Amino acid sequence: MAPSTSSTVTLNINGEKHTLSVDHRTTLLDALRERLDLTGTKKGCDQGQCGACTVLVEGRRTVSCLQLAVAAEGREITTVEGVAEGGRLHPVQQAFLDLDGFQCGYCTPGQICSAVAVIEEHAAGWPSAVTDDVRPEAGPPPLTPEEIRERMSGNLCRCGAYTPIAEAVARAAAQARTGAEEAAA
Ligand code: FES
Ligand code: FES
DSSP states (O other), X not given: OOOOSEEEEEEEETTEEEEEEEETTOBHHHIIIIISOOTTSOOSSSSSSSOTTEEEETTEEEEGXXXXXXXXXXXXXXXXXGOSBTTBOOHHHHHHHHTTOXXXXXXXXXXXXXXXXXXXXXXXXXXXXXXXXXXXXXXXXXXXXXXXHHHTTTSOOTTOOHXXXXXXXXXXXXXXXXXXXXXXO
């Protein structure tokens, strides 16, 4: 008997479980868009170069066009449809709106998912390729425009809205810092 080329998987997306049968070659991106109607996540290059398909898997940025759906089983997946907090936009979403961090909007879901993770990665002290002092005792580097551009460099914007995108990330990061300081006080 020929080996089966499909499997039944249960994907945990935005806190909801979805069970579906998928061909083993199905990417997470295609499962989201074509099978589960979660079309917020966009397909740009379909080869891991543009970032339009970025989602969060266990809180880490993942280009869903390079992730097989079967490999995502049992992992916590967050798409742009799931980043809002209850009925309120996520601060990153609000900052993109307030500062016009988009033009056509096609790259925006991926930009927003990336930005959510960038802010958390930076707050956790992760260095980037442009961080001067990477010693652990140096603490998180200032989230300068250069740091933001480097950390967001996996997300391309063909409209060239990079300036307001970087400003939106900076604003949301500042709000997150203020919120963390108030919670700790
Ligand atoms: S569509 Fe996945 S990186 Fe471009
Ligand atoms: S807003 Fe159009 S591609 Fe980024």
